[in-house]
Amino acid sequence: MNSMRGNVDERLDALLQAYRDACPAPEPSANFMPNLWQRIESRQSFTFSFQRMANAFVTAAVALSIVLGVYMSIPRSNPSSYTQSYLEALADANTLDTPDYVAPVRLELSDPGR
């Protein structure tokens, strides 16, 4: 501690050196290696299960894409929609007996000349 009586710089250096001596390397415990391997294995199993989950997700996504691709590529086999002409379809949609288009009958009897 005598060296600490110098200037502040020297005293700080001496304090840091004293700190080094005051913090010796601790002796590793008997469980150091078993605990380390336990941590390694648990990290490995986590990584492994994450990878497996990611793989399953990717596989499912690929399978779904293929199914959707196949579904979209198959032509729709609904014969009525393709055999009808446009006019026929229009006529079907606007038939006279469609209730929306049937107005009540009104007889104009007051002015027959008109």
Add this chain to the structure above:
Amino acid sequence: MLVDFELIKRAQKGDSASFNEIVLAYRKRILGTIARLIARPEDVEDVAQEVFLRLYFSLDQLRTAEVFEPWLHRLTVNAAYDYLRKQRRRQEFRMSDLSEQQVMLADAAAGGKVEHEEQHRKKIRESVQSLLGAVSEADRILLMLKEVEGLSLKELEKIYKVNENALKVRLFRARQRVLKAYGAAEEKEGTGLSR
């Protein structure tokens, strides 16, 4: 280097015994560095295990023997930095907060001399930790590696992958801040720190 590259290569291929040998060779050194960086004896082993855990999972990235030690140092620095940041976040890092081991040591030190020596060490640890509170965690680690661990600027350059001049500037600024805090502490306590 404490181990030869052949051993590292075998560990890279998944040989557990070789990895064990590497850990055993560097364990003491890493524990010492971490003890001085984090200054909480009860957590030193946990942080050291984190270093070796990171080493295990990144060992396959190592290509040449000469970068092994700087790389291990970098892993140590990163693990200590993560720990210190977490500690600051939890606001557990208080000088009045004695660690478990310190309490145990204080209890165990029944003899006057042992007790006195431990008290003295404790005071030094507390003083330095208090001073290092004046700089960021990153600067604190850098300063410790240079001033306490005694690493050269060349070694620090390899660890941080930053050029020497940038390191010098950063070290100078960190040291100035610590010196300022030291001066202020001395003024506050009279000659308390130098006793």
